[in-house]
Amino acid sequence: xxxxxxxxxxxxxxxxxxxxxxxxxxxxxxxxxxxxxxxxxxxxxxxxxxxxxxxxxxxxxxxxxxxxxxxxxxxxxxxxxxxxxxxxxxxxxxxxxxxxxxxxxxxxxxxxxxxxxxxxxxxxxxxxxxxxxxxxxxxxxxxxxxxxxxxxxxxxxxxxxxxxxxxxxxxxxxxxxxxxxxxxxxxxxxxxxxxxxxxxxxxxxxxxxxxxxxxxxxxxxxxxxxxxxxxxxxxxxxxxxxxxxxxxxxxx
Amino acid sequence: xxxxxxxxxxxxxxxxxxxxxxxxxxxxxxxxxxxxxxxxxxxxxxxxxxxxxxxxxxxxxxxxxxxxxxxxxxxxxxxxxxxxxxxxxxxxxxxxxxxxxxxxxxxxxxxxxxxxxxxxxxxxxxxxxxxxxxxxxxxxxxxxxxxxxxxxxxxxxxxxxxxxxxxxxxxxxxxxxxxxxxxxxxxxxxxxxxxxxxxxxxxxxxxxxxxxxxxxxxxxxxxxxxxxxxxxxxxxxxxxxxxxxxxxxxxxxxxxxxxxxxxxxxxxxxxxxxxxxxxxxxxxxxxxxxxxxxxxxxxxxxxxxxxxxxxxxxxxxxxxxxxxxxxxxxxxxxxxxxxxxxxxxxxxxxxxxxxxxxxxxxxxxxxxxxxxxxxxxxxxx
Ligand SMILES: Nc1ncnc2c1ncn2[C@@H]1O[C@H](COP(=O)(O)OP(=O)(O)O)[C@@H](O)[C@H]1O
Ligand SMILES: [Mg+2]
Numbered sequence: 104x105x106x107x108x109x110x111x112x113x114x115x116x117x118x119x120x121x122x123x124x125x126x127x128x129x130x131x132x133x134x135x136x137x138x139x140x141x142x143x144x145x146x147x148x149x150x151x152x153x154x155x156x157x158x159x160x161x162x163x164x165x166x167x168x169x170x171x172x173x174x175x176x177x178x179x180x181x182x183x184x185x186x187x188x189x190x191x192x193x194x195x196x197x198x199x200x201x202x203x204x205x206x207x208x209x210x211x212x213x214x215x216x217x218x219x220x221x222x223x224x225x226x227x228x229x230x231x232x233x234x235x236x237x238x239x240x241x242x243x244x245x246x247x248x249x250x251x252x253x254x255x256x257x258x259x260x261x262x263x264x265x266x267x268x269x270x271x272x273x274x275x276x277x278x279x280x281x282x283x284x285x286x287x288x289x290x291x292x293x294x295x296x297x298x299x300x301x302x303x304x305x306x307x308x309x310x311x312x313x314x315x316x317x318x319x320x321x322x323x324x325x326x327x328x329x330x331x332x333x334x335x336x337x338x339x340x341x342x343x344x345x346x347x348x349x350x351x352x353x354x355x
Numbered sequence: 356x357x358x359x360x361x362x363x364x365x366x367x368x369x370x371x372x373x374x375x376x377x378x379x380x381x382x383x384x385x386x387x388x389x390x391x392x393x394x395x396x397x398x399x400x401x402x403x404x405x406x407x408x409x410x411x412x413x414x415x416x417x418x419x420x421x422x423x424x425x426x427x428x429x430x431x432x433x434x435x436x437x438x439x440x441x442x443x444x445x446x447x448x449x450x451x452x453x454x455x456x457x458x459x460x461x462x463x464x465x466x467x468x469x470x471x472x473x474x475x476x477x478x479x480x481x482x483x484x485x486x487x488x489x490x491x492x493x494x495x496x497x498x499x500x501x502x503x504x505x506x507x508x509x510x511x512x513x514x515x516x517x518x519x520x521x522x523x524x525x526x527x528x529x530x531x532x533x534x535x536x537x538x539x540x541x542x543x544x545x546x547x548x549x550x551x552x553x554x555x556x557x558x559x560x561x562x563x564x565x566x567x568x569x570x571x572x573x574x575x576x577x578x579x580x581x582x583x584x585x586x587x588x589x590x591x592x593x594x595x596x597x598x599x600x601x602x603x604x605x606x607x608x609x610x611x612x613x614x615x616x617x618x619x620x621x622x623x624x625x626x627x628x629x630x631x632x633x634x635x636x637x638x639x640x641x642x643x644x645x646x647x648x649x650x651x652x653x654x655x656x657x658x659x660x661x662x663x664x665x666x667x668x669x670x671x672x673x674x675x676x677x678x679x680x681x682x683x684x685x686x687x688x689x690x691x692x693x694x695x696x697x698x699x700x701x702x703x704x705x706x707x708x709x710x711x712x713x714x715x716x717x718x719x720x721x722x723x724x725x726x727x728x729x730x731x732x733x734x735x736x
Contacts, residue, residue: 153593176597179594184593185593191587191590191593193583193587196582196583200583204579207580208594209594217575217576218575218608220576222579228576264590268594
């Protein structure tokens with residue numbers, strides 16, 4: 104059974120159908136890439152799953168449970184996390200605090216009405232924060248204000264925040280956009296590590312074909328909100344409809 | 356940030372100098388317990404020298420700390436969570452009336468404060484629940500409306516309880532723990548400690564407690580979440596935290612402090628009127644005190660309360676050349692003070708002065724270091 108399954112998912116903005124009957128299953132432990140031209144509905148699709156938007160119709164099931172229309176904090180608690188397309192951080196808090204808050208999010212409940220217990224006394228949270236910061240190589244910068252990080256580091260902080268909420272399924276919306284080739288390589292390495300070490304299931308929206316063909320087990324191609332192909336990378340490479348719609352016939 | 360400690364990681368700016376709880380509490384205790392002497396006797400001496408009545412009076416320190424307690428809590432909402440409430444008089448006034456009513460049967464100040472807190476918390480729940488569903492200006496206006504609803508209730512339909520426009524004066528505050536009369540001096544035989552009444556000691560202890568609790572809240576997961584809410588709400592929900600729940604918590608916590616302040620207020624004044632309890636200007640004063648002293652710093656708002664009440668109660672008694680008596684024009688003076696302070700210290704008095712001192716301290720340290728390096732250079736030649 105798929106970890107995530109959407110059925111006939113539709114999202115309309117007024118007259119515009121941004122997501123048009125998307126039915127897709129994502130298998131546990133795989134990396135699934137979603138590609139498609141700008142405006143294809145990739146971000147909207149993610150938003151409908153993560154609860155930022157309510158789908159107009161259709162259902163979303165996660166781990167066998169219907170989570171359609173659940174608000175974001177609940178989908179996160181279910182085990183779905185996302186790193187935003189434009190880094191969404193807490194600008195004047197330290198790098199460490201940025202990750203710490205996500206680690207506390209994963210603790211939901213353990214500090215219910217405990218207003219007086221210090222953060223530093225939550226050992227599991229401290230450990231997780233450190234582990235995540237080390238995995239994105241930001242531990243040395245933990246006392247820096249998040250807003251003063253260079254762009255690439257902000258993106259990696261964004262990933263660390265998403266990871267600290269201990270997801271089973273991680274959405275990454277264009278994680279390498281705007282990164283230097285070096286940073287991109289690091290991020291790709293990180294993605295592969297995450298899958299292997301944490302057994303994460305990853306849904307990756309990406310434009311960089313090199314990245315996609317390196318990490319994806321399966322590729323879903325969206326075009327005007329609908330799936331036009333959903334297959335292994337080798338097959339997508341040879342798919343004429345995809346060549347036509349998305350790549351304008353260019354070689355990949 | 357040279358004072359940062361290892362384990363804490365140190366939150367930027369907000370706690371820079373006060374990372375150690377013990378240092379904070381001791382410094383605050385010293386400050387609070389010297390306040391009456393400084394304000395009444397110290398300022399009084401200066402006043403005599405200048406022949407200008409700028410000294411505080413017995414009672415003013417209590418009033419400052421009462422508002423101090425309110426704004427310590429209010430700041431958790433405004434300074435950290437970033438929610439601008441224009442209706443916190445609702446909880447202040449409720450604390451006052453409830454404590455007043457309770458005092459008619461139980462005069463214990465401790466019971467009065469607890470009762471004031473309880474009912475303020477109780478009404479903060481529904482008011483907060485509705486208000487936090489909107490943000491920004493709408494949140495401010497909704498809270499303002501709730502405050503004004505209570506104001507008109509206290510003037511009209513609630514008169515049976517509040518005595519309406521005549522004000523509530525049947526306050527039967529008894530001694531603390533059945534022993535210490537609020538108005539008596541703690542050290543009746545020591546001349547320069549006459550301004551230390553049991554009332555002041557009681558209020559100062561509660562103010563210390565308020566600081567301690569607020570400090571612990573800020574260092575708990577809640578503090579982190581409140582600050583995060585002030586910066587990026589969407590991200591807070593995307594780490595799995597229920598934004599509404601934590602906003603409501605911040606709202607209710609701030610109401611607890613306001614309720615306590617209200618109860619102490621009626622104890623101190625022996626009287627409360629809808630104008631000082633519930634009127635929207637009272638809510639606005641909390642905002643001014645907080646911003647004046649430094650929203651987003653734990654102790655800053657207390658300095659704001661100090662400046663505010665000093666202008667309102669002492670400077671208003673001054674008589675200036677040309678202008679004449681300040682009297683009821685004190686709000687104009689306050690306005691000027693506010694503008695000057697916000698102009699010089701955009702973050703408020705306390706963070707501004709602290710940053711200034713830290714920067715100067717760092718510069719001095721650098722100077723000393725470079726002196727030493729130069730001297731050593733001289734020796735080796
Ligand atoms: N909140 C919104 N309101 C109206 N239209 C939107 C909104 N969000 C996205 N759209 C539209 O939906 C379509 C899909 O957008 P998006 O999901 O961001 O595409 P992608 O991420 O694939 O580039 C676009 O035409 C976009 O303009
Ligand atoms: Mg997008």
